Amino acid sequence: MEASAQDLTPTGRVILGMLRLGKRTGYEIKQIVDVSTRFFWAASYGQIYPELKRLEERGLVGSRSEPTGGRARTEYRLTATGERALDDWLASEAEPAHEVRDEAMLKLFFSEGRDTEEVLETVRALRRKHESVVARLREIHPEPVDPDPGPYLTLEYGLGLHDWAIEWCKRTERRLERRLARSAREKARV
Amino acid sequence: MEASAQDLTPTGRVILGMLRLGKRTGYEIKQIVDVSTRFFWAASYGQIYPELKRLEERGLVGSRSEPTGGRARTEYRLTATGERALDDWLASEAEPAHEVRDEAMLKLFFSEGRDTEEVLETVRALRRKHESVVARLREIHPEPVDPDPGPYLTLEYGLGLHDWAIEWCKRTERRLERRLARSAREKARV
């Protein structure tokens, strides 16, 4: 039985993809993940190093010791099997995983009856969060040009999505501010 | 030492929140999560039942056996301490967790050089996915009216967000279709 796309672990996918993009060491993979896919797919050292070894055992990657002076360093590359597994995964029509954990939304869900001022602070914090993501995304590529699929496409998606979220926050903040002003007026009347 | 908001586990938060909304059994909590928060915060039986027991040990919830005929059934309710923990969490200014795992985006990130037709299929599948989410969200509340924070606010967010994603997919599909037509013309010329 051939190793198929379904056998790739989540972190295995990132690793194979990054190796094809020319990354070589576990360290390098982690660095690039942290400024690219981590906005929709993170990976930690605790996953990357063990997974590289497992991928090697399964023949999807090969390794070579390439120290920098006295500093240990292992370069990895895709094998033909690994490349096939990557392509199979990319072409696979299995329902792609999509998970979200958004604590701010969970707070808002349970916010009926809370002080408007407090809720407002939750929304403002959420907006600031999305703004900081947008800022970091803009740093990555200040001048998007490449119309092809690949890193630019997902960057553009991220920018658009977080921009939308910022606008939603602003609208919601205005709504809550009006509520606040209204209840202040009512209080004054009493 | 008082139990503070920081001690609440992720699932613990959902449970306390749902109990305040009037849910009573683990089963009921799971049912409601599956048609509400699960779009931004899921929970499974394997987490809910053990967590209810832990919350009880810590005094944040209380339980009472309330069988339906011969069918075992345990009703839970918030204690004063639990209510305080919930409020503390809602008001806490700790950076709220925000995690995304979007396999479709990961595929697109690694899609440089893939057949345009294949990439197009990935984007179409993504659009269908968002469309099905929007369809399910619309079923929940066909006529949103409530302007207050709470379930309606997050529903509105979900609808807007997934709608935005659908539009992005459509734009991207058109872009890729043009690319496909262009390369078909070029091939014809050769």
Next chain:
DNA sequence: TGGCTCATGTAAGCCGTTACATGATTTT
């Protein structure tokens, strides 16, 4: 009477983060 819903739980396993440990090289 058969299937669905209500209801509770456990066990195995996967996946992941954090913190720790180590040490060389490069930059300031």
Next chain:
DNA sequence: AAAATCATGTAACGGCTTACATGAGCCA
């Protein structure tokens, strides 16, 4: 000389999903 960066790894723990196991009540 110190701090940052390059580089690799492990251990402990947390959290979650899936599958399994069980059984009562309700409806067609």
